[in-house]
Amino acid sequence: MKVVVAHNRYREAIPSGENVIVDTEIAQLTAAGVEVLPFQRASDSIADLPATQKVLLPVSPIFGRAAQRDLAELLRRERPDVLHLHNPYPLLSPWVVRTAHAHGVPVVQTVHNYRQVCSSGLYFRDGHNCTDCRGKVLGWPAIQHKCYRGSAAQSALMATTLAVHRSTWRSVDRYIALTGRIAAHLKDYGIADDRIVVKPNALPDPGEPAPLGDGFLYGARLSPEKGLALLLDAWRRHPDGALGPLRIAGDGELRPLAEKAAAERADVTYLGPLDRNGMATARRDSAVVLAVPTWNDVLPTVIIEAMASGRPVLGTDVGGIPYMLGLDGSEAPAGWAVRPDAATLAAALPVARAEATRFAPAARDRYLRAFHPDVVTRQLIDIYEGLKVDNRRRV
Numbered sequence: 001m002k003v004v005v006a007h008n009r010y011r012e013a014i015p016s017g018e019n020v021i022v023d024t025e026i027a028q029l030t031a032a033g034v035e036v037l038p039f040q041r042a043s044d045s046i047a048d049l050p051a052t053q054k055v056l057l058p059v060s061p062i063f064g065r066a067a068q069r070d071l072a073e074l075l076r077r078e079r080p081d082v083l084h085l086h087n088p089y090p091l092l093s094p095w096v097v098r099t100a101h102a103h104g105v106p107v108v109q110t111v112h113n114y115r116q117v118c119s120s121g122l123y124f125r126d127g128h129n130c131t132d133c134r135g136k137v138l139g140w141p142a143i144q145h146k147c148y149r150g151s152a153a154q155s156a157l158m159a160t161t162l163a164v165h166r167s168t169w170r171s172v173d174r175y176i177a178l179t180g181r182i183a184a185h186l187k188d189y190g191i192a193d194d195r196i197v198v199k200p201n202a203l204p205d206p207g208e209p210a211p212l213g214d215g216f217l218y219g220a221r222l223s224p225e226k227g228l229a230l231l232l233d234a235w236r237r238h239p240d241g242a243l244g245p246l247r248i249a250g251d252g253e254l255r256p257l258a259e260k261a262a263a264e265r266a267d268v269t270y271l272g273p274l275d276r277n278g279m280a281t282a283r284r285d286s287a288v289v290l291a292v293p294t295w296n297d298v299l300p301t302v303i304i305e306a307m308a309s310g311r312p313v314l315g316t317d318v319g320g321i322p323y324m325l326g327l328d329g330s331e332a333p334a335g336w337a338v339r340p341d342a343a344t345l346a347a348a349l350p351v352a353r354a355e356a357t358r359f360a361p362a363a364r365d366r367y368l369r370a371f372h373p374d375v376v377t378r379q380l381i382d383i384y385e386g387l388k389v390d391n392r393r394r395v
Contacts, residue, residue: 008090248261311356
């Protein structure tokens with residue numbers, strides 16, 4: 001089995017769970033005997049592009065001429081069985097789907113967000129959830145509200161890209177929806193049920209969990225939709241020290257909020273941006289991991305990491321979080337999910353601290369059952385094999 005994995009890497013300055021998942025998935029597939037051909041571009045490389053490519057950069061989300069040329073050459077040379085696409089923006093473009101099909105290669109895409117419809121991919125703007133562009137031929141609200149990178153011009157380009165590539169997205173041979181909610185999003189977009197497979201991401205097993213530490217860890221991109229302001233509002237409703245320590249890791253536009261909280265309270269520590277080893281240490285020191293986004297977060301990597309380490313999670317009841325924590329009643333829950341409001345979260349904090357030891361084994365078990373590579377990588381290879389068979393039948 002030979003698979004091209006196509007991904008436009010997000011900027012390294014902004015922590016990206018999607019980059020981590022792509023790298024991890026490549027390693028897992030390689031270990032399982034799949035020949036992986038990475039076809040990646042990095043947003044960090046834009047500043048170093050030749051002048052001729054920079055001139056074409058504004059239209060690269062629509063076509064991406066250099067990427068199509070290089071991909072076509074790779075497909076002719078290697079004759080892969082499948083192309084697996086993750087993020088195509090801005091340097092790859094959805095046109096890679098058409099390029100693959102022109103060379104007889106079926107395409108599967110893992111859907112990490114809502115970018116088929118929403119220019120930002122989040123269904124979130126100005127501090128609240130938003131689906132104003134759903135069902136529209138052209139996402140005028142995205143242009144009006146400057147949803148893509150805070151720019152009307154770039155938002156217009158992205159909205160145009162989504163409109164141009166509606167038929168491209170509907171030609172993808174198989175979609176991997178990380179949760180049932182993403183599957184519903186795809187069905188709403190017009191994708192048939194038989195072209196959607198629900199399969200979560202997996203992360204490597206860190207081994208038997210260390211004993212629980214104390215307090216809470218919040219690790220995320222410090223942007224409005226990730227819920228830092230909500231968390232700090234809830235935290236301040238308790239006396240200093242009443243809940244044990246709160247450790248905050250990450251970077252982003254809301255960094256001043258984290259720094260201010262750490263300066264005001266002895267029980268809050270801002271750790272700054274951490275690498276994987278730093279996050280592992282912070283998890284080991286903590287008893288509960290917090291994942292409190294206010295947008296419909298699809299499948300937060302921080303939750304998988306927490307459960308793999310035997311740490312229960314206190315999350316908000318949005319997106320894929322209830323599914324991740326096993327809160328459908330089919331097994332012991334790996335944590336708690338509450339409404340994304342400060343009063344409800346404040347009430348849940350002491351409960352989570354008191355019951356962390358009881359929930360920790362279920363967190364580890366949930367990881368082993370649903371997010372371990374031995375489970376998920378087999379599911380992914382089965383998807384590839386099915387596409388390979390279907391493609392042979394068509395030929």
